[in-house]
Amino acid sequence: MKNPSYWKDNLKLVGILLSVWFVVSFVCGILLVDLLNHVRVGGFKLGFWFAQQGSIFVFVILVFVYAHLAKKLDRKHGVEEQ
Amino acid sequence: MSLQVLTYIVVGVSFVLYVGIAFATKARSTSEFYVAGRGINPVVNGMATAADWMSAASFISMAGMIAFLGYDGSVYLMGWTGGYVVLALLLAPYLRKFGRYTVPEFVGDRYGSQTARTVAVICLIVISFTYVIGQMRGVGIVFSRFLNVELVWGLITGMLIVWVYAVLGGMKGITYTQVAQYCVLIFAYTVPAVFIAFQLTGWLVPQVGFGASLNDGSGFLLDRLDQVVTDLGFTMYTDGSKAMIDVFFITVVLMLGTAGLPHVIVRFFTVKRVQDARISAGYALLFIALLYTAAPSVAALARWNLTETIQPGVVGTETGNLEYEQRPDWFKTWEKTGLVSFDDKNDDGRIQYYNDTNESFKDKAAEYGWEGNELTINRDIIVLANPEIAGLPDWVIALVAAGGIAAALSTAAGLLLVISAAISHDLIKSVFSRDISEKRELTASRITVTVAIICAGYVGFNPPDFVSQIVAYAFGLAASSLFPVILLGIFSVRMNKEGAVAGMLTGLIFTVTYILLFRGIIMEPLLPNTPEYWLFGISPEGIGAVGALLNFVVAITVSRLTPKPSEELVEMVEKMRVPN
Numbered sequence: 001m002k003n004p005s006y007w008k009d010n011l012k013l014v015g016i017l018l019s020v021w022f023v024v025s026f027v028c029g030i031l032l033v034d035l036l037n038h039v040r041v042g043g044f045k046l047g048f049w050f051a052q053q054g055s056i057f058v059f060v061i062l063v064f065v066y067a068h069l070a071k072k073l074d075r076k077h078g079v080e081e082q
Numbered sequence: 083m084s085l086q087v088l089t090y091i092v093v094g095v096s097f098v099l100y101v102g103i104a105f106a107t108k109a110r111s112t113s114e115f116y117v118a119g120r121g122i123n124p125v126v127n128g129m130a131t132a133a134d135w136m137s138a139a140s141f142i143s144m145a146g147m148i149a150f151l152g153y154d155g156s157v158y159l160m161g162w163t164g165g166y167v168v169l170a171l172l173l174a175p176y177l178r179k180f181g182r183y184t185v186p187e188f189v190g191d192r193y194g195s196q197t198a199r200t201v202a203v204i205c206l207i208v209i210s211f212t213y214v215i216g217q218m219r220g221v222g223i224v225f226s227r228f229l230n231v232e233l234v235w236g237l238i239t240g241m242l243i244v245w246v247y248a249v250l251g252g253m254k255g256i257t258y259t260q261v262a263q264y265c266v267l268i269f270a271y272t273v274p275a276v277f278i279a280f281q282l283t284g285w286l287v288p289q290v291g292f293g294a295s296l297n298d299g300s301g302f303l304l305d306r307l308d309q310v311v312t313d314l315g316f317t318m319y320t321d322g323s324k325a326m327i328d329v330f331f332i333t334v335v336l337m338l339g340t341a342g343l344p345h346v347i348v349r350f351f352t353v354k355r356v357q358d359a360r361i362s363a364g365y366a367l368l369f370i371a372l373l374y375t376a377a378p379s380v381a382a383l384a385r386w387n388l389t390e391t392i393q394p395g396v397v398g399t400e401t402g403n404l405e406y407e408q409r410p411d412w413f414k415t416w417e418k419t420g421l422v423s424f425d426d427k428n429d430d431g432r433i434q435y436y437n438d439t440n441e442s443f444k445d446k447a448a449e450y451g452w453e454g455n456e457l458t459i460n461r462d463i464i465v466l467a468n469p470e471i472a473g474l475p476d477w478v479i480a481l482v483a484a485g486g487i488a489a490a491l492s493t494a495a496g497l498l499l500v501i502s503a504a505i506s507h508d509l510i511k512s513v514f515s516r517d518i519s520e521k522r523e524l525t526a527s528r529i530t531v532t533v534a535i536i537c538a539g540y541v542g543f544n545p546p547d548f549v550s551q552i553v554a555y556a557f558g559l560a561a562s563s564l565f566p567v568i569l570l571g572i573f574s575v576r577m578n579k580e581g582a583v584a585g586m587l588t589g590l591i592f593t594v595t596y597i598l599l600f601r602g603i604i605m606e607p608l609l610p611n612t613p614e615y616w617l618f619g620i621s622p623e624g625i626g627a628v629g630a631l632l633n634f635v636v637a638i639t640v641s642r643l644t645p646k647p648s649e650e651l652v653e654m655v656e657k658m659r660v661p662n
Binding site: 003006007010014017018021025026029030031033037041042043044045048049051052053055056057059060062063064066067070071074079080081082 | 163172302364661
């Protein structure tokens, strides 16, 4: 296999970012929504906020962070594009 | 100037803009026609992707659905944005590196199988065609409601516009028109949202107003909303009535389905490099989020506004409800379209709007002298009538019409292009006539776009009864058929054609069967569509997630029992995984 360490690092990066994706939407917005709704932030119940607004903010940040870190990873392993 | 004339002018100007762009961006090669010559700037592509993705449903219907569903509406918000994280991290960069023109071509080449490619073509056409019909309906609805044009002429105008830029410019023309359409639709969505947020909360940013207190000093918007809707027997706004497992599975379906939609995936084939595909996904999601974070605010503000308008006084008192004769102008305007209707069941001349299906509220309603809910509201009203409800100037109303049309046309064009590319490139070129010249392939794809537009327009005008039901399931079909096969094609070197075909068919057949079982669509449903009968309490909307899981299990098992993919295929996968 070509460059196995690059692929391993890449899977690790994607895995970490996807766990954040899972936590903000499925965990905070759905599974633990009732529990988090006991916490209030301004006019929001926290669980409801994650489900209707917070998760989307985090998603946008995640994709940009991924683009940035993936580029760094390419460079580290010498596989970046010309 | 009358509103009608103003709307004609605003919509007309937007059409001239789209057609002008089409003539400026004519496609001269198959590469330009299918993937815009792979020269699109990542920010431009992000904007085009946002318009491509945000359809008539996102623009016209979503805020209304959330307004009436409350917390349960979160599935659309999380599902239709979270899918981009999956797409960006797991699919887009690799598919771009693989460097093909269409999604079935990727499937066919990765698995070295014409059968796999043909099955993918079938999945693509089923998914995209049901989706495009919804867009045609959207165009027709906006035309007939805002411009007083017969539905058929609305459809024909919409079809002609799409035809001009799709046939002339292919993906290149579509991309630049979608950029213009994004600007129109986001402006049209944001202006009324800003006004209504400011009126009710004093905040100019709707996303902030969502969590703010009301101007009347009565408390936070969401708290007051919870209170007024429960006073009328509805479920608390910030609390859903769907079971948690169902919310979970529907969200999974919408996310994976989004990532597996061919017309979205191909947008990432149009950029120059792998890194551009990654960045571009970020911009796409950012542009989408501008609308998707405004939508829940619009939903909550509109629900509040509506409830307060109908029930200005104390619930249960004789004068607490709005007198029908005193109803506001927007009510009268939209009554004519049938989207709002009033039926004075207790003959008191006042409008009672409450949840008459709530058993525990029945006694109270009887005590108030209410004899049933008297107001029927179509959910599309929330966005379409928003500017009138908020008392905004006429040009804003005209803008909303242009925005709705932009949203529907941009999505329709993207869908029609992937359908025609699948037919001309994946079927005609690869199955029937391999040595077709580039010029003839280009002509063939222009003809298939034309045919696809005519079919979509025809079905849009004469929708079979089951169409509106099917559209909701396009995501389940995409999630259970295409998504797993694409993902495994990248992340499992061992995955072979036998596994892919078996997986796709299992996912598709299981999901379709389950939906038919409960919804019938083309037959009588065999089981009542209620939670007691559902598998683990998962509704037909959420079953695509189970279909996707089965697809993965079957594909992996079958691939381990059948021969390994050839050396060349393995090498192809390994090459796809590195950017250079």
